[in-house]
Amino acid sequence: MEFRLSDEEEAFQSAVRKFGDKVLRPNEKKIDAEGRIPDEVLRAMADLGLLAMPVPSEYGGIGASAVLTELAAEEVGRGDFSMATAVFFLLEAGWGRLLAIHGTEEAKREILPPVCRGEAFLGIATTEPSGGSDLARMRTASRKDGDGFRLTGEKAFVSGVEEAKRLGGGHLTLSRAAEGGFRFTYVPTRSEGISTQRFENAGRMGISTGALSYQDARVPAKYLVGADGRGLEIATEGFTVARTFVAAACIGAAERALETGMAYIRERSAFGQPLGKFEGIQFELVDLWTQVEAVKWQCRRAAWLLDTYPLREDPTHRSEIARTVASVKLQAPQIAFECVKRVMMWFGAAGYTKDVGLELGFRGIMSYLVGAEGGLNIMRIILGRELLGKEFVPYK
Numbered sequence: 001m002e003f004r005l006s007d008e009e010e011a012f013q014s015a016v017r018k019f020g021d022k023v024l025r026p027n028e029k030k031i032d033a034e035g036r037i038p039d040e041v042l043r044a045m046a047d048l049g050l051l052a053m054p055v056p057s058e059y060g061g062i063g064a065s066a067v068l069t070e071l072a073a074e075e076v077g078r079g080d081f082s083m084a085t086a087v088f089f090l091l092e093a094g095w096g097r098l099l100a101i102h103g104t105e106e107a108k109r110e111i112l113p114p115v116c117r118g119e120a121f122l123g124i125a126t127t128e129p130s131g132g133s134d135l136a137r138m139r140t141a142s143r144k145d146g147d148g149f150r151l152t153g154e155k156a157f158v159s160g161v162e163e164a165k166r167l168g169g170g171h172l173t174l175s176r177a178a179e180g181g182f183r184f185t186y187v188p189t190r191s192e193g194i195s196t197q198r199f200e201n202a203g204r205m206g207i208s209t210g211a212l213s214y215q216d217a218r219v220p221a222k223y224l225v226g227a228d229g230r231g232l233e234i235a236t237e238g239f240t241v242a243r244t245f246v247a248a249a250c251i252g253a254a255e256r257a258l259e260t261g262m263a264y265i266r267e268r269s270a271f272g273q274p275l276g277k278f279e280g281i282q283f284e285l286v287d288l289w290t291q292v293e294a295v296k297w298q299c300r301r302a303a304w305l306l307d308t309y310p311l312r313e314d315p316t317h318r319s320e321i322a323r324t325v326a327s328v329k330l331q332a333p334q335i336a337f338e339c340v341k342r343v344m345m346w347f348g349a350a351g352y353t354k355d356v357g358l359e360l361g362f363r364g365i366m367s368y369l370v371g372a373e374g375g376l377n378i379m380r381i382i383l384g385r386e387l388l389g390k391e392f393v394p395y396k
């Protein structure tokens with residue numbers, strides 16, 4: 001057992017941290033205020049190989065391991081506290097990785113290189129207006145039509161609808177196949193028969209969230225991802241990977257909040273001494289740090305499991321991966337939110353100002369508590385199923 005990063009991993013982590021300090025932090029308020037990540041930031045990420053980084057080099061990526069991607073996600077979450085850049089990063093990393101594994105050769109050669117260059121967006125569309133947790137009851141339908149498919153229905157709360165329209169690109173989209181089972185296809189947003197709507201979110205303003213509506217939209221056969229009819233399993237595989245990177249981004253944000261808080265409570269005095277000398281505050285810091293440290297190493301282990309055991313092959317490893325990923329996705333957003341909330345309180349009134357900027361994290365991390373990439377209770381259901389057995393899943 002080796003509980004430390006390799007020299008290569010440490011060097012990479014430090015390069016991404018520098019990028020976060022030099023490029024993301026100075027831009028985060030602008031990203032939040034203007035509602036988009038500036039093109040030069042995306043270009044800088046592409047130059048560092050950060051966009052869709054697990055994608056193999058023949059399709060434009062750097063073929064990064066899940067461990068390296070997890071480390072990068074921590075740093076992107078630490079760099080842009082609003083979480084907008086982290087969302088952009090992790091969607092492309094998670095779903096780009098999946099497309100590189102399950103996409104057709106033609107689709108991979110067409111879709112992935114521009115995504116890795118920051119010239120197109122790749123996201124995921126599974127949630128519908130009627131719900132996102134219970135995917136098996138989703139309504140969007142597809143049917144075979146000549147050499148391709150036709151898609152009808154509506155997706156909601158989808159990240160990156162505007163980016164996919166502006167830059168080009170699209171979403172891996174889950175539909176109910178008329179021929180049986182579920183179908184997972186890449187759907188370019190600029191296709192005929194597709195319209196979009198942007199929602200006004202509370203946070204992570206730099207990446208859009210919205211609806212996609214499909215009116216008998218044509219999807220070429222080359223865009224099928226994985227075996228036809230097995231779309232739900234393929235999408236679940238993608239969620240497992242993307243959730244690991246979500247947790248990593250939250251851990252980066254949690255660490256940043258604590259670092260900000262520690263600097264403040266060393267300096268700020270009340271009743272004649274620094275705030276950090278009061279046990280009421282010092283012990284809060286200690287408890288938060290302990291939890292962040294524990295979930296960080298569990299998250300890195302989740303990434304290591306993804307690298308070590310190909311998903312879906314061996315039931316024992318599949319269960320271990322499912323447990324570990326659900327556990328970190330359950331904990332990391334909660335502890336990150338708690339860190340931001342507590343540090344805001346250590347700052348007193350200043351913590352509530354936009355100047356100090358903690359509220360960026362408060363609004364951004366909340367998206368992962370309400371549901372993005374799966375709600376907390378869904379993580380609990382996965383864990384309950386893995387610990388007690390399928391017969392204990394509390395729904396039909």
Ligand SMILES: Cc1cc2nc3c(=O)[nH]c(=O)nc-3n(C[C@H](O)[C@H](O)[C@H](O)COP(=O)(O)OP(=O)(O)OC[C@H]3O[C@@H](n4cnc5c(N)ncnc54)[C@H](O)[C@@H]3O)c2cc1C
Pocket residue numbers: 123124125126127130131132133134156157158159160201209367370371372373374375376377378381394395
């Ligand atoms: C900012 C943001 C970005 C998003 N981006 C995307 C995206 O890119 N693509 C995409 O497809 N979706 C996206 N989503 C949607 C997200 O996947 C859903 O919010 C999530 O799956 C939950 O679905 P829902 O919101 O419809 O809540 P529901 O499914 O209606 O659930 C509501 C609440 O009930 C809980 N719940 C549900 N079932 C149970 C149960 N059996 N037991 C106990 N509690 C339960 C849930 O955890 C949740 O808290 C995004 C959401 C947000 C907030």
